[in-house]
Amino acid sequence: MKSIFIKLLIALPVIYLALFAGLYSSVTDSRPVLSILDMMRSDSATKIIDFSSDEEKSSKPKPKPNKDRNPYYGDLHVHTKHSFDAYIFGVTATPNDAYRYAKGDGIMHPMGYEMKLQEPLDFYSVTDHGFFMGMLNAWSDTTTDISQKDFAKPFHDLNRVENLTSESAGPRSALFSTILGGTITQAYSDLNPNILKAWFTKNTQTALKSFDYEIHKSAWEDVARAANEHNDPGHFTTFIGYEFTTSTNIEGGNLHRNVIFNSSKAPIRPWTRIDSINPEDLWTWQDKLRNKGVDTVSIPHNPNGSNGQMFEMETFYSDPINREYAEKRMRNEPLVEVTQVKGTSETHPLLSPDDEWADFEIMDVRVGSRPPTFSRPSGGYVREAYLNGLTLEFTKQGNPYKFGLIGSSDTHTGAGAFDESNYWSKVGILDGDPENRGSAPLAQENIQRMDDYMRAFNQPRSTVSLEQGEYANTGFTQWGASGLAAVWAEENTRDSIFKAFKRKETFATTGTRIAVRFFAGYNLSNIDLNSEMLVSQAYQNGVTMGSDLVGDGDKAPEFIVWAQRDKNGAPLQRVQIIKGWSDGSGRGHEKVFDVVCSDGLQVDPLTNRCPDNGAKVNINDCSITKNVGSAELKASWVDPEFDNETKSFYYARVLENPTCRWSTWDAISRGFKPREDLHDTIQERAWSSPIWYIPPASDVDVVPLGGTVRMINLST
Amino acid sequence: MNADKDKSIFISDQEILSLISAWKSQVGRDPSNDELARIINNLVDEEILYREALLLGLDQEDTIIKRRLAQKISFLKEESILEIPSAKELNKYYENNKDKYFIESSFTFTHYYFSENNNSLERSQQALKALQENSTFKSDPFYLGKAFANEPFRNIESNFGIEFATNFINLAPQKWSKPIRSTYGHHIVYINSINPGYIPKIEDVLRQVEVDFLQMKREQAVKGFLNNIRSEYTIFINPDLKF
Numbered sequence: 002m003k004s005i006f007i008k009l010l011i012a013l014p015v016i017y018l019a020l021f022a023g024l025y026s027s028v029t030d031s032r033p034v035l036s037i038l039d040m041m042r043s044d045s046a047t048k049i050i051d052f053s054s055d056e057e058k059s060s061k062p063k064p065k066p067n068k069d070r071n072p073y074y075g076d077l078h079v080h081t082k083h084s085f086d087a088y089i090f091g092v093t094a095t096p097n098d099a100y101r102y103a104k105g106d107g108i109m110h111p112m113g114y115e116m117k118l119q120e121p122l123d124f125y126s127v128t129d130h131g132f133f134m135g136m137l138n139a140w141s142d143t144t145t146d147i148s149q150k151d152f153a154k155p156f157h158d159l160n161r162v163e164n165l166t167s168e169s170a171g172p173r174s175a176l177f178s179t180i181l182g183g184t185i186t187q188a189y190s191d192l193n194p195n196i197l198k199a200w201f202t203k204n205t206q207t208a209l210k211s212f213d214y215e216i217h218k219s220a221w222e223d224v225a226r227a228a229n230e231h232n233d234p235g236h237f238t239t240f241i242g243y244e245f246t247t248s249t250n251i252e253g254g255n256l257h258r259n260v261i262f263n264s265s266k267a268p269i270r271p272w273t274r275i276d277s278i279n280p281e282d283l284w285t286w287q288d289k290l291r292n293k294g295v296d297t298v299s300i301p302h303n304p305n306g307s308n309g310q311m312f313e314m315e316t317f318y319s320d321p322i323n324r325e326y327a328e329k330r331m332r333n334e335p336l337v338e339v340t341q342v343k344g345t346s347e348t349h350p351l352l353s354p355d356d357e358w359a360d361f362e363i364m365d366v367r368v369g370s371r372p373p374t375f376s377r378p379s380g381g382y383v384r385e386a387y388l389n390g391l392t393l394e395f396t397k398q399g400n401p402y403k404f405g406l407i408g409s410s411d412t413h414t415g416a417g418a419f420d421e422s423n424y425w426s427k428v429g430i431l432d433g434d435p436e437n438r439g440s441a442p443l444a445q446e447n448i449q450r451m452d453d454y455m456r457a458f459n460q461p462r463s464t465v466s467l468e469q470g471e472y473a474n475t476g477f478t479q480w481g482a483s484g485l486a487a488v489w490a491e492e493n494t495r496d497s498i499f500k501a502f503k504r505k506e507t508f509a510t511t512g513t514r515i516a517v518r519f520f521a522g523y524n525l526s527n528i529d530l531n532s533e534m535l536v537s538q539a540y541q542n543g544v545t546m547g548s549d550l551v552g553d554g555d556k557a558p559e560f561i562v563w564a565q566r567d568k569n570g571a572p573l574q575r576v577q578i579i580k581g582w583s584d585g586s587g588r589g590h591e592k593v594f595d596v597v598c599s600d601g602l603q604v605d606p607l608t609n610r611c612p613d614n615g616a617k618v619n620i621n622d623c624s625i626t627k628n629v630g631s632a633e634l635k636a637s638w639v640d641p642e643f644d645n646e647t648k649s650f651y652y653a654r655v656l657e658n659p660t661c662r663w664s665t666w667d668a669i670s671r672g673f674k675p676r677e678d679l680h681d682t683i684q685e686r687a688w689s690s691p692i693w694y695i696p697p698a699s700d701v702d703v704v705p706l707g708g709t710v711r712m713i714n715l716s717t
Numbered sequence: 718m719n720a721d722k723d724k725s726i727f728i729s730d731q732e733i734l735s736l737i738s739a740w741k742s743q744v745g746r747d748p749s750n751d752e753l754a755r756i757i758n759n760l761v762d763e764e765i766l767y768r769e770a771l772l773l774g775l776d777q778e779d780t781i782i783k784r785r786l787a788q789k790i791s792f793l794k795e796e797s798i799l800e801i802p803s804a805k806e807l808n809k810y811y812e813n814n815k816d817k818y819f820i821e822s823s824f825t826f827t828h829y830y831f832s833e834n835n836n837s838l839e840r841s842q843q844a845l846k847a848l849q850e851n852s853t854f855k856s857d858p859f860y861l862g863k864a865f866a867n868e869p870f871r872n873i874e875s876n877f878g879i880e881f882a883t884n885f886i887n888l889a890p891q892k893w894s895k896p897i898r899s900t901y902g903h904h905i906v907y908i909n910s911i912n913p914g915y916i917p918k919i920e921d922v923l924r925q926v927e928v929d930f931l932q933m934k935r936e937q938a939v940k941g942f943l944n945n946i947r948s949e950y951t952i953f954i955n956p957d958l959k960f
Contacts, residue, residue, distance in 0.1 A: 058928065059917065059922040059925045060917065061917065062912055064865070064867050064869070069862055072861075121871075516860065531858060533856075565860040566901075568878040568900035601834070632833050632834070633834075
C-alpha cells in the first residue's frame with residue numbers, strides 16, 4: 002500500500018509535466034505534438050448544431066427553377082453589433098436588422114439617418130468577426146459578470162466616451178488597436194483549471210480571462226437564428242456565416258476570410274484566430290465539418306491590404322506549396338472577394354501597366370495598420386494570383402489560385418452601401434458623413450477635433466490643405482461604394498446558390514447590377530447569337546465561368562460573352578476579355594482585349610480597343626450623356642493569339658459608361674467642387690470568374706531544376 | 718474610478734494596472750515614471766472634463782447621446798423575451814396581422830423581345846401584326862429568357878424595370894399585348910395565367926407567424942415599457958410653429 006502511494010507520488014509530477022507539454026503544444030500552437038494525449042480530447046469546434054430545421058415557413062408559390070439559370074445578387078460580408086469593432090464604431094444594428102435591410106426595409110445608421118436599398122437583394126449573409134463575437138457588448142454592459150473583471154474596465158469607459166459622439170472617434174480607434182494589440186488575450190495561470198478544460202475541449206479561448214463562452218455562444222446563436230428566420234426559399238436566401246479574422250504574425254498582412262455554411266447546421270462555435278492564425282488549420286477544420294455533412298466555403302477578402310501575403314508563392318510557414326496544399330486550398334476556398342468598400346483587388350497599375358483600367362479604386366495600405374503602412378501590391382491582386390497559379394502548376398506544385406470571383410460590402414453597419422449617390426461608407430460614426438470621410442472640407446471648429454482623432458489613430462497627418470480648404474486625411478477617400486456577389490443559379494434557394502459558389506459560376510460587381518454570361522467551347526461559333534436557344538446551346542456545347550476547358554487537338558476555343566446593363570445604372574460602354582498565360586519558361590503574361598463596343602462601334606484590330614463612344618459626365622450635377630451606351634452587349638470571340646500548348650485563363654470584364662464617384666456626389670451635396678486629388682468619376686464594372694484552358698496532355702514536360710533542364714516522360 | 722459629490726477622485730489600483738497593461742501591449746515595455754504620470758494625468762483630466770460636462774448639462778442636449786442611451790435601454794428590454802408562444806397567441810396575432818401574409822399575385826407568361834439596338838418599336842408592332850395574321854417574324858433573345866412561371870410581381874419589376882411592370886399589371890390574360898417598353902427595348906407579352914393574390918391559411922404560414930410573433934414581442938417589450946411610462950410625462954409644443 003505504502004509503495005503504491007510512493008509510486009503515485011513520483012508519478013504525479015510526471016503526469017503533470019506531460020499534461021503541461023501537451024498544453025503548450027496545443028493551447029498556444031494547435032499543431033499536436035503528443036498524439037496519445039491528443040486522443041483524450043474532444044473537439045468543441047466540430048460539434049454540430051442544427052440551429053433550426055430547414056423546413057419552409059410558408060407555402061407561397063415559388064417561381065419555377067430556370068435550367069438556363071438566373072442571376073442573383075447578394076452580399077456575403079456584413080457585420081453587426083456582434084463584431085468587436087462594429088460595437089466600437091457605435092453600431093447597434095442586429096443580424097435581424099441587417100436581414101430586414103437586405104429585404105428592402107430602411108434601418109438606422111449610427112449617425113441617425115435611414116439606410117435603404119433602391120432594390121432589395123436576393124441573398125445576404127451576416128458575417129460577424131468570429132473571435133470575441135458578442136464579447137464587446139458584454140464587457141461594456143455593466144450588468145454582466147464578465148464586465149466586472151479588470152480587463153473589461155476600459156470598455157465601461159467606452160460606454161461613457163461613446164456618448165461624446167464624433168469626438169469619441171479617437172478613443173474608439175485606440176480601443177480598436179488595443180484589442181488587436183492583445184491586452185485581452187491574457188491567459189489564466191498555468192495551474193488554473195480553466196487551462197486544462199480549454200485543452201481537453203480544444204477550445205483555447207476559454208483559457209483567456211477576458212472570454213465568456215456562454216455569451217460567445219449566444220451571440221453565435223443569434224447570428225444563426227436570424228439567418229434561419231429570414232431564409233425564404235424561392236424568394237430570399239440567407240447563409241449562416243462569420244469572418245475568420247486572421248493575419249500574419251509579422252508585418253500584419255491581412256489574411257481575413259468569410260466562412261459561409263450551406264444549411265441551417267453549423268458548429269456550436271466558430272473556429273477563430275484564437276484556435277489558430279494559420280488559414281491552413283481553418284481548411285482542416287472545414288474538411289472535418291464536411292466529413293460530418295456540413296459544407297462550407299471560405300472566401301478571402303482584401304488581398305489588396307495583405308502586404309502581398311494573401312496569394313504567396315509559399316505556405317504560411319514558408320514551406321514550398323505542393324499539390325496537397327493546392328488541392329486543400331481549392332477544396333475550401335473556391336472564391337475570392339475581389340471588390341468591397343476597402344478597394345478593389347483585380348489588379349494594380351504597377352502589376353498591369355498596359356491595362357488602362359487597372360487604376361481603379363486602389364487602396365494602397367494594409368488593412369487596419371496603425372500608422373497606415375503601404376501594402377505591397379505583388380501577391381495581393383487576383384490577376385497576378387491567377388498567373389502565379391499557372392507558374393506553380395508549371396513547376397508541378399499544383400495550382401492553389403484557381404478561384405472564382407465575387408464582390409461584397411464588408412459594411413459594419415449591417416447595411417451595405419452600394420450606390421455612389423447614396424453612400425455611408427462602412428465604419429459607422431468614423432466615416433458616416435462627408436467631412437469625416439474627407440470628401441467635403443472640414444468646418445473650422447472641427448479641424449482640431451480631427452487632429453486629436455487622427456493622433457489617437459496613430460496617423461502622422463490628420464488633415465490635408467487643398468484648394469477649397471482643409472480636408473480630413475483619414476484614408477477613407479480610398480474606400481468606395483462596392484460591391485456585390487452574383488451567381489448563376491437555377492433558383493433562389495440556399496442549395497442552388499451554394500452549389501453555384503462551389504462550381505465558381507459567379508461574378509463580381511462594384512455595386513451595380515450588371516449581369517454577364519461567359520462561355521467557351523469548340524462548337525460555339527455555330528450558335529446563332531440571335532437565337533432563343535443561345536444560352537441552352539452554349540451550356541450544352543461549352544463550359545461556363547469557373548470551369549476548365551480541356552484542349553482538343555489544335556482547335557482554338559470559341560467564346561461567347563453576353564452582358565446586360567443595370568436598369569438603374571448607366572448603359573454599358575464595352576466588354577473585354579482578359580487573357581493570362583504562362584510561357585515556355587513558366588513566366589506569366591497578360592493582355593486585355595475589347596471584344597464588343599457600345600453603339601455598334603467596331604473594335605480596332607490593331608489596338609484591340611473600342612473607339613470613344615462620347616459618353617461624358619457633368620461634374621457639376623452628375624448628369625450623364627443621354628442616348629449613348631448599350632442596354633446589352635453580346636459577341637462571340639476567338640483569341641487571335643491562341644496557342645494550343647499554352648496554359649491560360651480568360652475572364653470577362655464589363656464596363657459601364659462613366660458616372661460620378663461617391664466623393665463627387667458628396668461634394669455636390671455640400672455645395673463644393675470635387676477634391677482635385679481624387680478621381681471625379683468611376684466606371685462601374687463586373688468581372689466574370691475565369692475559364693481555364695488546359696492544353697492537351699503532351700508526352701514530355703520540361704521542368705527546370707536548379708538552373709538545369711530535365712526531361713520527364715509522363716507516360717512512364 | 719469613483720465619483721464623489723465633493724470634488725474628490727479616487728483611482729483604484731486595478732484601474733492603473735489595467736492602463737499599464739494596455740500601454741505594455743501597445744508599446745511593448747513598461748511605462749517610465751514620467752509616462753505613467755502622464756497616463757494617470759490623462760485619466761484624471763478625462764474624469765474632470767466628464768464631470769464638468771455633466772455639471773454643465775452637456776449630456777442633455779446631444780441627440781446622439783440620447784439615441785444611444787435610448788437604444789441601450791431598448792436592448793435590455795428586448796433581451797428578456799424567451800418563452801414559446803401558445804397556439805392561441807399565434808392565432809390571435811395572425812388574425813390581427815393577416816395583411817402581412819398576403820401572397821402577391823404571380824404570373825405565368827411568355828414574351829417576344831425586340832432589342833433597343835435594332836429598331837425595337839417598329840419591329841414589335843410588325844411582329845404583333847404578323848402574330849395576328851399567323852405569319853412569321855424574327856424577335857431577339859431576351860437576357861433572362863422567354864418563358865416565366867409563377868413570377869411574383871416584384872420579380873417582374875426587378876427583371877424588366879418599373880415602366881414595363883406598370884403596363885404589365887394592366888394586361889388582359891390569354892391575349893398578345895401591344896408592344897410594352899422596358900429598359901432594354903420593346904416586348905409583346907402573352908399572359909397564360911395569373912395566380913391572384915390571396916391571404917393564406919395560418920397552417921400554411923405557421924413558422925413565419927411564429928417568427929414574426931417573437932419579433933413583435935421583442936419590439937413590444939420596449940413599446941410596452943414606453944406606454945406604461947408615457948402617461949407620467951406631459952409634452953409641450955408650440956402650436957404656432959411655422960416652417
